Amino acid sequence: MVDFPYKNRYDWADFLEIMRLLRTPEGCPWDREQTHGSIRRNFLEETYEALDALDRDDPRDMCEELGDVLMQVVFHAQIEAERGRFTMDDVVNGVAQKLVYRHPHVFGGTMQAETSEEVLVNWDLLKKQEKGQTSTADAIESVPHTLPALWRAEKIQKKTAKAGFDWDSALHALDKLEEEVRELRQALESGRDADAPHGVREETGDALFITAKIAQMCGVEAEDALHRACDKFDERFRLVEASADKPLTSCTEEELVALWTAAKHTLS
Numbered sequence: 001m002v003d004f005p006y007k008n009r010y011d012w013a014d015f016l017e018i019m020r021l022l023r024t025p026e027g028c029p030w031d032r033e034q035t036h037g038s039i040r041r042n043f044l045e046e047t048y049e050a051l052d053a054l055d056r057d058d059p060r061d062m063c064e065e066l067g068d069v070l071m072q073v074v075f076h077a078q079i080e081a082e083r084g085r086f087t088m089d090d091v092v093n094g095v096a097q098k099l100v101y102r103h104p105h106v107f108g109g110t111m112q113a114e115t116s117e118e119v120l121v122n123w124d125l126l127k128k129q130e131k132g133q134t135s136t137a138d139a140i141e142s143v144p145h146t147l148p149a150l151w152r153a154e155k156i157q158k159k160t161a162k163a164g165f166d167w168d169s170a171l172h173a174l175d176k177l178e179e180e181v182r183e184l185r186q187a188l189e190s191g192r193d194a195d196a197p198h199g200v201r202e203e204t205g206d207a208l209f210i211t212a213k214i215a216q217m218c219g220v221e222a223e224d225a226l227h228r229a230c231d232k233f234d235e236r237f238r239l240v241e242a243s244a245d246k247p248l249t250s251c252t253e254e255e256l257v258a259l260w261t262a263a264k265h266t267l268s
Contacts, residue, residue: 153212
């Protein structure tokens with residue numbers, strides 16, 4: 001047990017102290033055992049739950065889920081404070097310094113920005129200077145490898161487009177997609193191992209990458225487009241399953257196609 005006063009309302013200092021106490025020998029065994037790696041997935045899950053609350057515009061859930069995300073931030077910072085490498089104060093100072101540095105049009109710097117577009121141009125320039133990025137390749141490498149793959153592809157493609165490495169039109173990019181689909185077909189027909197050079201894994205990745213490029217050129221987020229496709233598939237499959245007069249595993253391919261076509265027409 002630890003000595004800590006109960007309150008009707010806790011503040012920032014209380015929050016930091018609670019997290020510190022949970023990690024002490026007198027605190028919680030589970031919290032004490034955690035590492036950056038062991039709670040990494042928790043960070044992702046809490047972030048997605050916060051995004052879900054934002055999408056639903058639910059203020060009660062937003063407040064709770066943003067708190068859970070903040071807890072993950074403080075948890076990781078507390079682990080580092082125990083190692084003597086940095087504290088939560090350093091985290092707060094770092095992001096405050098960054099905000100001031102990247103908003104010179106607000107805090108009295110030499111750069112000016114009258115529109116959102118100018119703000120983003122300045123932001124990218126200052127970020128490159130701050131990170132020591134001297135080329136577009138450096139900027140591409142800085143895109144987190146842990147992002148969802150379609151999202152990472154989109155960010156990479158935006159950076160190369162700004163450098164002038166781009167298709168003339170989305171239709172020309174579509175020609176490239178058709179080429180990649182032919183190569184994927186060849187990989188399937190060859191029967192070679194999926195991980196062999198020009199195998200199914202490589203060719204699938206190429207097709208997905210150029211698909212994300214087409215979406216980016218059309219102002220569509222590939223990640224969002226795929227989520228919508230998943231929702232549409234879910235709705236149609238539910239109708240397929242309900243309409244079948246026998247288990248789907250007993251249906252022929254032709255019967256499954258007929259069920260799918262009927263569901264598609266019903267929901268269109």
